[in-house]
Amino acid sequence: MARASVTADQVLVRKLNTSLIMECLRTKGPLSRAALSSATGLNRSTVSSIIHDLLQKNLVREIGVQSSARTGRPGILLELNPEGGCAIGVEIGVNFISALLTDFVARVLWRKRIPTCPEEKQERIIQKAEEIVEEALSIGKAHGLSPLGIGLGVPGLVNIQEGMLVFAPNLRWFNVPLRQMWTQRFEIPVYVENEANAAALGEYYFGNARGIQNLIYLSAGVGLGGGIIIKGRLFRGSNGYAGEIGHMTVDPNGELCGCGKRGCWETMVGPRAIVRRVRRELEKGRESLILSAVGNDLDRIDMNVVVQAAQDGDPVAKSALEEVGVYLGIGISNLVNAFNPEMVVLGGALSLASPFLLPVIEETVRANALPQPREALTITTSAHGADACVMGAVALVLDEILREPMLPML
DSSP states (O other): OHHHHHHHHHHHHHHHHHHHHHHHHHHHOSEEHHHHHHHHOOOHHHHHHHHHHHHHTTSEEEEEEEEOTTTOOEEEEEEEOGGGOEEEEEEEOSSEEEEEEEETTOOEEEEEEEEOOTTSOHHHHHHHHHHHHHHHHHHHHHTTOOEEEEEEEESSEEETTTTEEEEETTTTEEEEOHHHHHHHHHOSOEEEEEHHHHHHHHHHHHSTTTTOSSEEEEEESSSEEEEEEETTEEOOOSSSOTTOGGGOBSOTTSOBOTTSOBSBTHHHHSHHHHHHHHHHHHHTTOOOHHHHHTTTOGGGOOHHHHHHHHHTTOHHHHHHHHHHHHHHHHHHHHHHHHHOOSEEEEEEHHHHTHHHHHHHHHHHHHHHSOHHHHTTOEEEEOSSGGGHHHHHHHHHHHHHHHHSOOOOOO
16 A cells, blocks of 8 residues: 555656646757756656656647757757647637637647537537537547547536536536546547636736736626636636636626526626617617617627727727726726736637727726735737637646646556
8 A cells, every 4th residue: 555655656746847848948949958858846756757757648749959058068958849739729609609629839820710609509519619629620630639538618607517508598508427428429538618617717828818827817708707816727616617707796686697596796898788879879869879780770789899999089989888897997996906917818709809908908907906916907908809709718728738748647
């Protein structure tokens, strides 16, 4: 029993050391073995042994020789191998399905996005997503890349342990065992995550939040979700449901939300709230460029129309965006006071309107957040726009491999 315990401890230590080396190569590579030893604090024999295994698994490659300034001896540079495999990122949104195929260093090889209708049957939407995954797998195979896994972002509460979508308010889906379904179908690892959490991870790995250890990502689509990263790791709460900040009750007598409650924050600051504000003003007889843009059909107003009108100087559009900016700023002030993040990132539809929202948000946060938590705060927009969640879904796959690489037993 003692021998088994020692062996298990050795395997755990080796996994942790391997993860440390791969993360170092991801963020600082290319590096030599000697530089890796210096950067990680591991002795050279440990680094050399782990690099040997990673080379065998095709996850790392040697790319050339660099002379040491101190010794003059050449050092072989190492980096993560783009041909180490491919990852598929998928987002099932309320009215679309989006997917990306990337190599092992997250370079996009292929992408696809199709519209869907929330009224479509759940089975049909999932079938469409599966067909896109099949297409991605075939393209990965054509590139000679082995599939590492599928990351899936969905708009709702996710049981991470089971990979189950527990409740998606705006889709009206309940208890969908997505990981089980897709693992059985595709026979590769599947990681299911709330779309805002996935987007936050993508921003941390590949976007404007690289190197930021504490951040909050706000994701606006049909609803409003939040992803929270603390000390470089997703904060999921006690049973995985943290981040549903769009459903904070702001006005108990307010608009009915898709979750069944009234006055949720997302009913006041999401894209639908912006469109509602615009429609109310137009129904009062206000003149606006929006009317001609939609042919006087108010049902055709969407976020893109409002943003374009605001860019053209339309007062109705600008007023609606500024009003929403105030409510966003108030909510963000509360999050800043509670979590003290280094950065707040606006994603999804909010990033489209950032020229109008950001100044109002920043002014409101200055007026409402406590001085100390907001002192070093940066508020910015997502680097990936509409691709934020699918890049995050890719990050789910790569994060698992980088943090838990499978290596031979000692």
